[in-house]
Amino acid sequence: MSDLSRPAIRLKPKANVRAIRHGSPWVFDNELVLDRRTKALAPGSIVRLEDAERIALGTVAVNPGSRITARMLDRNPEAVIDAAWCAARLRKALSLRQRVYDAPFYRLVHAESDGLPGVVIDRFGDTAVLQPNAAWAEAHLDALTEALCEVTGVSCVLKNAGGRGRALEGLDDQDAVLRGTAPDAPLPVEMNGAVYMADLTGGQKTGLFYDQRENHAFVARLAQGARVLDVFSHVGGFGLAALAGGASRVTCLDSSAPALALAAEGAARMGASDRFETTEANAFDGMTTMGAAQALYDLVICDPPAFAPSKPALDKGLRAYERVARLAAPLVAEDGYLVLCSCSHAADPVSFTGACLRGIGRAGRRAQLIHTGAAGPDHPLLPQLAESGYLKALVFRL
Numbered sequence: 001m002s003d004l005s006r007p008a009i010r011l012k013p014k015a016n017v018r019a020i021r022h023g024s025p026w027v028f029d030n031e032l033v034l035d036r037r038t039k040a041l042a043p044g045s046i047v048r049l050e051d052a053e054r055i056a057l058g059t060v061a062v063n064p065g066s067r068i069t070a071r072m073l074d075r076n077p078e079a080v081i082d083a084a085w086c087a088a089r090l091r092k093a094l095s096l097r098q099r100v101y102d103a104p105f106y107r108l109v110h111a112e113s114d115g116l117p118g119v120v121i122d123r124f125g126d127t128a129v130l131q132p133n134a135a136w137a138e139a140h141l142d143a144l145t146e147a148l149c150e151v152t153g154v155s156c157v158l159k160n161a162g163g164r165g166r167a168l169e170g171l172d173d174q175d176a177v178l179r180g181t182a183p184d185a186p187l188p189v190e191m192n193g194a195v196y197m198a199d200l201t202g203g204q205k206t207g208l209f210y211d212q213r214e215n216h217a218f219v220a221r222l223a224q225g226a227r228v229l230d231v232f233s234h235v236g237g238f239g240l241a242a243l244a245g246g247a248s249r250v251t252c253l254d255s256s257a258p259a260l261a262l263a264a265e266g267a268a269r270m271g272a273s274d275r276f277e278t279t280e281a282n283a284f285d286g287m288t289t290m291g292a293a294q295a296l297y298d299l300v301i302c303d304p305p306a307f308a309p310s311k312p313a314l315d316k317g318l319r320a321y322e323r324v325a326r327l328a329a330p331l332v333a334e335d336g337y338l339v340l341c342s343c344s345h346a347a348d349p350v351s352f353t354g355a356c357l358r359g360i361g362r363a364g365r366r367a368q369l370i371h372t373g374a375a376g377p378d379h380p381l382l383p384q385l386a387e388s389g390y391l392k393a394l395v396f397r398l
């Protein structure tokens, strides 16, 4: 079914048409002719994108209220965006994950990188958590949910409206159960020999960070017999992997009591409670106190929240990363390992590495960089969209 009667929006002559032709998925407000008709389009409308000469470039979703005014959905300017279209995208996404993982626990859709702009879907076996972070996804939620159930066979779909991007798209923060019944207890998830408890409906930041899976595995390789400190641990991402890797003792530090309770439950399910403890503290205060007490660990991991969530916050963010490194380095025994992570896309690998080295240097330590990690393959990178590659994990030997 083609739809040539659909509205069209047009690029200004100065827009970077080549980038769009080569796969750049976003068109910003200043690149478009924003006439009255375009401004009146409902957020999430599906329209045809044309270049300044009116040559069609593809099917886009528009949100006149957002700086990212158009998101490329399909190179075919007549594509019909319905459940069948969503299902085709989901099948492509699923086949990658099925190749790489032997159990259905992964990020199934990583937004633009999987051809579903603004849509994030994490899968926990029979339950999927869907984040519609763009207006078109909210407007097509029924089609997306139907396709998700059909393609994956999940029986429960939860909507998580906590995504940072939703406010920029003019969307609310109301979570919902879209299909089935929400699990009434945290779900155990096995990765790298560890058991993580994922609370999919709890109040604060929920679920699991699947993106660090490969880096957890690398840390597990360093953990045999080691005293381990996992700072900003959440439900124990690195710490429980280190337990599975044979750590002699693991301390998880986080400011969130619910996250630490889940970490402790994971350790208990692994039968490793006797090698595990938690400390509820602000990481900066906690590390300062440990430093004053001359505490020493063979392996310290710091995986803070995004300190530089945007370009304007970059300088402040880099100073925070430097401070983390400066406070953590003294806690690492000679020939021990320090893992420093950043999930801020604004902090590029070179600036982040620089901040870490300044912190380590100010602590009077010298470092070898032995490994650089990124997000796992269920978080594919769209080369045309720098924002899709955000995670950095630097493994230093001090």
Ligand code: SAH
Residues within 6 Å of the ligand: 208, 209, 212, 232, 233, 234, 235, 236, 237, 238, 253, 254, 255, 256, 259, 281, 282, 283, 284, 303, 304, 305
């Ligand atoms: N390392 C985890 C993910 C960490 S997410 C993994 O591999 O799965 C970041 C964590 O930092 C969250 O759990 C949050 O509660 C915690 N956090 C944020 N600010 C903090 C602070 N100032 N002090 C301690 N923990 C903090």
